[in-house]
Amino acid sequence: MIQRPASPSQPQVGNGAMPPTVLVVDDDPSLREALSSLFRSVGTRVELFGSAPELLNSRLPDGPSCLVLDIRLPEVSGLEFQTQLSKAGIHLPIIFMTGHGDIPMSVRAMKAGAVDFLTKPFRDQDILDAVAGALERDRQRRDKDRALSEMQSLLSTLTPRERQVMAFVATGLMNKQIAGEMQLSEITVKIHRGRLMKKMGARTLADLVKMAGALGIDAPGK
Numbered sequence: 001m002i003q004r005p006a007s008p009s010q011p012q013v014g015n016g017a018m019p020p021t022v023l024v025v026d027d028d029p030s031l032r033e034a035l036s037s038l039f040r041s042v043g044t045r046v047e048l049f050g051s052a053p054e055l056l057n058s059r060l061p062d063g064p065s066c067l068v069l070d071i072r073l074p075e076v077s078g079l080e081f082q083t084q085l086s087k088a089g090i091h092l093p094i095i096f097m098t099g100h101g102d103i104p105m106s107v108r109a110m111k112a113g114a115v116d117f118l119t120k121p122f123r124d125q126d127i128l129d130a131v132a133g134a135l136e137r138d139r140q141r142r143d144k145d146r147a148l149s150e151m152q153s154l155l156s157t158l159t160p161r162e163r164q165v166m167a168f169v170a171t172g173l174m175n176k177q178i179a180g181e182m183q184l185s186e187i188t189v190k191i192h193r194g195r196l197m198k199k200m201g202a203r204t205l206a207d208l209v210k211m212a213g214a215l216g217i218d219a220p221g222k
Contacts, residue, residue, distance in 0.1 A: 018063025020135045021045040025055055025081070026070040026097065031120075035068065038124055039131065052076040052084075060090070064142060066115075066134035068127070071098035071105065079105070082112050091141065093134035095127070151211055154200050162196040163217075165189060169205065170212035 022039045026032050027050050036046045049055040051074055055067075067085075071078040082094055096109050099120040106117040115137060116130040158166065161182075168178040175193065179186040202208040 018061065019045050020064040020066075020139070021047060021061040022066055022068055022131055022135075023047050023049065023055060023061075023092070024068045025049045025052060025073065025078070026068075027051060027074055028070075035127070038128070042128060044131070044135075052078075052081040055081075056084075060092075064135045064139040066093040066095060066131060066138055068095045068097060068131065071096050071109070079109060079112075082109065082114065086112065093137050095130045095134055097122070148214060151200070151215055155215060157199050158196055162192050162199070165192040166196050166200075166208065166212055167217050169193060170209050170217055172209075 022035075022044055024032055024035050024039075024046060026035075029050070032048045032050070036048055039046045045061075047058070047061070049058070053075055069078045069081065073081070076084070078096055078098075085092060085094075091113075093115045094109075094113065095116045095118065096106075096114050097118050097120055098105070109117055115134045118126060118130065155163070164182060165178060168181060173181070175186050175189045178184075179189045182189065197203075197205075197208055200208060200211055202211060
């Protein structure tokens with residue numbers, strides 16, 4: 001089975017962020033080692049696997065990562081492995097490599113979310129550029145997921161009334177209108193809004209509206 005990333009308590013490096021990691025899956029030992037040397041030469045961590053099952057039985061990195069994956073592998077093909085990862089809810093950016101690729105195969109890979117498709121032999125700079133882009137994409141996804149998780153934690157601290165007020169604020173209603181909808185006094189609505197903005201860490205009304213949108217909060221009754 002696929003093992004999830006290690007817990008945040010795992011030792012970290014540098015400024016506290018986990019280093020980027022490239023996962024290479026290819027059944028050619030010489031290519032694996034060549035890619036390992038190339039990626040390490042630019043300061044990137046590398047983990048090597050000879051097949052998809054090897055990676056499936058490993059622990060995924062807890063920092064920005066991408067997968068450099070051969071299209072033709074023993075037991076499970078690269079395209080089949082891409083499908084398995086998607087079904088498992090693992091969204092690693094994938095760069096496919098192939099010596100036998102064709103247009104339908106590359107189209108299928110890209111439609112399924114691959115970030116690049118390189119035909120062997122490829123230039124060192126081509127794979128380095130592809131990996132840099134994939135790692136940046138994964139870094140942005142992780143940052144977005146982390147921010148959403150933090151907002152969800154803050155949301156859980158709101159009272160039911162405060163959640164209602166936040167939902168109405170997100171629709172653009174003024175305090176007086178919200179008071180009418182909730183059958184409360186306007187001053188009470190102002191108090192609820194002030195408290196919920198403080199709890200959510202929203203400095204402005206625009207910040208609060210953005211948070212509500214990110215959290216998928218709809219107007220009450222929808």
